[in-house]
Ligand SMILES: Nc1ncnc2c1ncn2[C@@H]1O[C@H](COP(=O)(O)OP(=O)(O)OP(=O)(O)O)[C@@H](O)[C@H]1O
């Protein structure tokens with residue numbers, strides 16, 4: 337009886353662990369194989385332990401250039417999209433204006449459109465406007481689809497905020513700018529941060545839309561990996577993949593700790 | 603931008619608020635003297651909050667003007683008005699601790715002593731020890747006191763209090779009422795205190811405006827409002843009233859007007875009878891009625907149908923021959939108590955009654971009594 341009831345009591349924990357394991361297995365495999373010294377071009381079979389790839393993460397030609405480009409595009413796109421998206425979300429959440437319902441709907445369009453359709457139509461648009469394929473075109477495309485996600489994340493947060501708080505700030509003598517900086521922004525911050533992170537990761541790993549609008553001199557990291565997969569994946573891809581995963585994990589944990597501390601306060 | 607220091611009486615002229623087709627506040631004319639404690643009393647939904655919001659600058663009036671002293675503030679923004687509000691829902695900033703909340707207004711004005719003043723204000727509401735806590739960690743009553751401190755600390759020309767004591771238990775409520783009154787007298791601010799608790803309004807305010815459905819029904823000091831209500835609504839909302847439909851039977855004599863109710867001759871003070879009315883409501887407060895004949899020449903006979911003992915007093919329901927029940931409240935002065943089923947006489951003096959226009963509903967304001 338002891339064993340059975342012990343199992344029953346911890347069933348939820350088991351289930352949670354199982355799901356967690358399922359989610360993490362791919363990442364673990366990626367991390368483990370970053371220490372492989374594969375035989376041949378493909379890093380699919382374990383050969384022998386090596387830290388070569390970790391010692392020379394840029395050891396494969398073009399890999400760090402593509403990573404750098406992806407990071408630059410990711411950071412720029414998420415910054416611009418976060419600023420634009422936050423403004424749109426606040427406008428939608430706080431003000432009544434003509435075309436509000438239409439805007440609300442249109443925001444969803446980029447999220448609902450298949451990427452292939454969006455990528456190809458953007459290419460057409462850029463060609464018509466005379467914007468050359470390459471980093472700039474990719475950046476514009478990324479900003480466009482990231483904005484929608486930021487809007488959704490920030491709007492969800494703004495919806496939970498009491499509009500009386502902004503009135504209270506005005507009542508206490510805060511100008512609209514002070515109210516925004518000291519009340520609205522700090523309160524919407526979790527939503528803005530979530531939107532920014534989401535935008536960055538969407539931009540960083542986008543392949544389809546990017547591929548449509550890229551030029552030979554603008555190979556992003558996902559394009560590099562894709563191209564490499566045809567010919568043989570270098571171990572460095574695993575290294576960078578692992579680093580990106582750990583960085584993301586760090587962000588999430590830091591976010592949790594921060595919000596916990598905020599709630600607990602002294 | 604520094605708020606412009608204005609000072610003087612708060613004057614509302616034809617102040618109106620319409621929401622789409624619904625008129626929340628009908629044209630309102632009101633002068634609230636500088637330094638007075640003014641109570642806005644009325645049932646839920648009568649437009650109290652809307653009126654305050656227009657004074658605070660948070661709601662754009664549909665029509666009308668607002669002045670403080672000689673300065674018109676109708677078109678100034680909320681942050682430019684030297685008016686502060688204690689919100690019905692507190693509206694404390696959740697990301698700031700209690701002290702930062704209280705400092706907020708002072709810092710916006712660039713006050714060098716913000717922290718010192720804020721701490722003093724917190725002491726005033728007995729919350730000095732929770733200065734570093736977040737609002738979410740406080741009870742409803744504590745949050746309400748923080749909201750009070752956050753507004754009072756700015757020493758505004760007019761302080762608007764939207765049911766600031768609603769969440770407090772009775773003891774703390776009484777304590778805060780005294781405290782509020784003391785703060786008001788000490789700093790000489792104009793307080794506009796919204797409440798639907800008539801007892802609170804009467805104990806605290808110099809002047810009470812009773813509001814009903816977007817209009818001020820009556821304005822006056824607590825005693826006048828209580829002794830001489832101008833409408834059945836006020837008579838019922840401010841305390842309890844017994845209302846009898848009576849017929850005026852003749853002209854005033856010795857300052858008293860003869861009337862009859864169900865064939866019983868009664869009198870009522872002449873200055874209470876409106877115009878040349880034929881029929882009026884005769885009102886008497888339950889505590890002005892006496893069991894027995896020593897209350898005065900006005901007498902009615904009935905049967906006790908209910909007795910409830912409340913300690914300081916006993917409340918009787920006395921059924922009249924025509925079916926209506928009158929409420930009688932007798933001080934517990936040691937005299938004997940009547941029992942249910944007993945036939946009794948109740949009596950009162952003419953000047954203890956008041957007369958109201960018979961066109962009004964007798965039960966206006968009954969349900970809503972706080
Ligand atoms: N923004 C608005 N749009 C439409 N109607 C409104 C709006 N604000 C208030 N009202 C209406 O105006 C009336 C008065 O509201 P108000 O909030 O002033 O009442 P109140 O006297 O403060 O009531 P309570 O004691 O419940 O707080 C109500 O009937 C309410 O439904």
Ligand SMILES: [Mg+2]
Nearest residue numbers: 650651690764
């Ligand atoms: Mg209200």
